Amino acid sequence: MDLSKLLIPGAVRVIGQLTSKKRLFQELGELAAQAYGMSAAQTIDGLQERESLGPTGVGHGIALPHARLEDLTQIRGIFIRLEKPLDYDSVDRQPVDLVFALFAPKDSGVDHLKALALVSRTMRDQAVVSKLRANSDPAKIHAILTEARASQAA
Template sequence: MELSSILEPGAVRVVGDLTSKKRLFQELGEVAASIYGIEASDAVDALQDRESLGPTGVGHGIALPHARLEGLDRIIGVFLRLERALDFDSVDRQPVDLVFALFAPKDSGVEHLKALALVSRTMRDAGVCAKLRANGDPATLYAVLTEARTTQAA
């Protein structure tokens, strides 16, 4: 599995001022709706339901919100780089500025876990995160994300 099979170039955005986790989830839902054609409200509800089980802020300024949705035929992703870090109730209590959201089919099983592991490995790479934080161009961010695993896997 490659990130390029999960993430469309248009689903990578740089976002200005978000004031809450709820607003962040709305932004993720809107991007997913515009790129992948899913219902934004369904995506937001699913993210909030998952988050109520425990925070998806994994530390070091990174959040990996994820949810399962009815009607999806594949796993899809949305990446946001926040211009101003947002309080996210992360495990290390640090604000978040890199957000990679995954949406998986309701019955995706192990594929959802594989995708989450791939994203997690990519986002744990300090070099990748430094490049993501240093760039404000969505095309560059997409290239950094999709090339990271390819070069490491070779």
């Protein structure tokens, strides 16, 4: 499994500022609908339901919101870079500026966990994170993310 199979170029966005986690989830839902034809409402509900179990802000300005959804046939990713960090209730209480959301079919089992682990490893790579923060072009951000794991695997 690699990120190029989870994240298409049209699912990467740079946003200036969002006012709340709820607004971020709405943005993720809209982007999921545009990029993958997913239901925005189901996507938002899934994210909020998962977030109610505990925050998905993993620290160092990074959030990995995720949800398992009905009517989804494969794992899908969305990446948003915020130009102005957002208060997210992260484990380290730091605001978030890098958000990699994952959506998996309800019955995806271990594949969902493998995808989440892959994204988590990628987002722990300081060189990748620095490049992501230094770029505002969604195409470049997509290339950084999808090439990051490939070059480490080689």
